[in-house]
Amino acid sequence: MKIKFILPALEEAKSPFWRPIKYSLFPPLGLATLASLCDESDEIEIVDEHIQEVILDDEPDLVCIETYITNSHRAYKIADHYRSNGIKVAIGGVHATSMPTEAKMHADTVLIGLGESSFPKFLKDLREGKELDYYNQGAVSFDYLPLPRRDLIKSEKYLVPNSMVFSRGCPNRCSFCYISSFYKGGKSFYTYKIDRILEEIDSMKGRHLYFLDDNLFADKKLSRELFREMKGMNKFFQGAITVDSVLDDDTIELAYEAGFRSAFIGFESINQDNIRLTNKRSNLVDNYRRAIKRLDQLGIMINGSFIFGLDKDNLDVFDRTTQWAINSGITTATNHILTPYPGTALFEKMKEEGRILTEEWKLYDTRHLVFSHPKISKEQMEVGYKRAYNNFYKWGNIIKSSSEHEHLKMKLKHFTYAGAWKKFEPVWNFIIKNEQLSKTRSALVKTLK
Incomplete structure (x- = not known):
């Protein structure tokens, strides 16, 4: 067939x-x-x-x-x-x-x-x-799952062809999360066995690896076993974690020793009242600075994820969040306008309240406001969103944020990574157009080291 x-x-x-x-x-x-x-x-x-x-x-x-x-x-x-x-x-x-x-x-x-x-x-x-x-989906087991057919992928056209997962889903139940709709009504978290994970890692060439798991530390026992096995592999990897997972125990140290160099963290909001609204109990604003400091001391960069448009937000949310991220030494920021995806508890609640403005799915890209916010208009939200990105990635703010780190190595790493990622768009376009992405991977590894 x-x-x-x-x-x-x-x-x-x-x-x-x-x-x-x-x-x-x-x-x-x-x-x-x-x-x-x-x-x-x-x-x-x-x-x-x-x-x-x-x-x-x-x-x-x-x-x-x-x-x-x-x-x-x-x-x-x-x-x-x-x-x-x-x-x-x-x-x-x-x-x-x-x-x-x-x-x-x-x-x-x-x-x-x-x-x-x-x-x-x-x-x-x-x-x-x-x-x-x-x-x-029925009963799901990953015990005998074959490796993905990477031979069918045009690896030369991707910056990070060595991406993988060793878990599916997330044990958390954040009300806004798109993933929660995928696992609605059943088990929401699955993991591979350690031998299967190591087999997949061994199948990929190169030193850089990106774990696409929703939460790299969701199963601490498995994660710790994996990091012990990876120590000495001479790999450098990136992935998503939560604030509490940084503070719980020494798992973050084990991860660093295994090659963990860049963490995606969903801070979402710096307003504690907003955090409570989303059922995101694991991230408490009081713990943010402690987690950031611990990661900085280890030498792990942070890609912070922030959401604009939670109900407790005011018009100052864009500038306050951006300034907080700069002052905290966040290397890169991923901003979103709150989006009530169909199938989530947030969508059902807003639908019941008559707050959904459109079901034109094209606009559900986290760049447009698709619901009625109690304090911020659609125009204000979308203008604020753009301003937050522009301000965060101004050269002056990249320099200021880089200077927030304790050690010179992290200052230089932050400046290089943030600058290259957002300030050399024509260069990236040229590299992609001429199919030269594979030649930039060594530079990425050097930055992460």
């Missing part, structure tokens, strides 16, 4: 905010994982529209499309095209799981939740001509 896996471009990848380097970071690992579950005799192709054009005049037997909320419009357009030519289409992913009835209007089959168990069953049924309209 000829199977084509497609990741349609996110809407923001076609917007004025388009940054080619941002959408050339990681390959579509989920599709590569599903590809590993196909038969050896199947002819398989993986297409990521962020790095290549989707050819639509071919004739595969099956097209499998991964959806996120802001690529759903494009996903449905591609699906409709193939179905009009009599080609079977299956749609899965976070958005299809949140809105399965909507997705079914554009697909022969909708795969709900994790596909590791349901996808092989779907393929078997399809070959026998008795496929169902919907497949739920």
Whole structure:
């Protein structure tokens, strides 16, 4: 069977905010994982529209499309095209799981939740001509999961081809989190066994690695075992953690010894009342500075994630948050306008209260205000969001934030990383256009060291 896996471009990848380097970071690992579950005799192709054009005049037997909320419009357009030519289409992913009835209007089959168990069953049924309209994930086990088909990925087109996960989901239940809708009503956290994790790490060449897990320290026992095994591998890696996981015990020290050099942390808000509203009990504002200081002393950079538009925010939230991040020595900032994704508790609450302004999914990109805020207008929110980014990445503020670190090595690392990431856009565009990303990986490793 000829199977084509497609990741349609996110809407923001076609917007004025388009940054080619941002959408050339990681390959579509989920599709590569599903590809590993196909038969050896199947002819398989993986297409990521962020790095290549989707050819639509071919004739595969099956097209499998991964959806996120802001690529759903494009996903449905591609699906409709193939179905009009009599080609079977299956749609899965976070958005299809949140809105399965909507997705079914554009697909022969909708795969709900994790596909590791349901996808092989779907393929078997399809070959026998008795496929169902919907497949739920059912019981999931990663004990015998094969390695992703990285041979099908155009690795030279990504800055970080060595990305992987060793867990799925998150034990936390933040009300705004898109991931929570994916695991709604069932188990929300799964892990691989240590041998399987090490096998995947060993399968990838190079010294740089990015763990895409929602929370790298969610299973402390597993994480600690992994870090002990990685010590001495001469790898440098990045990943997402929480504030409390930095302060709990010495796991962060074990991670550093294993090569952990850059942490993505969802601070979300510097207003404690906002934190309580989101059910994000793990991050307490009083602990932020302690965690930042501990990471700084170790030599771990921070990519801080912040949300604008929580109900306790006022018009000063943009400038206060930006200044706090600068004064705290945050290396890079990832800002978002609060977005009530369908399937989340936040969306249901706002829908019930009549606060949802639009269900045009293209606008659910965390850059637009799609609900009624009690204190900030749509225009004020979107202008403030842009201003926060612009101010944080001014050269003067990059220099000031770099100076907040205790040691010269961290000052230089911060300045180099933040400056290169945001201030040399034409250079990144040239590198990507000329397919030279692979040659920049050694520079990334040197910065992280």
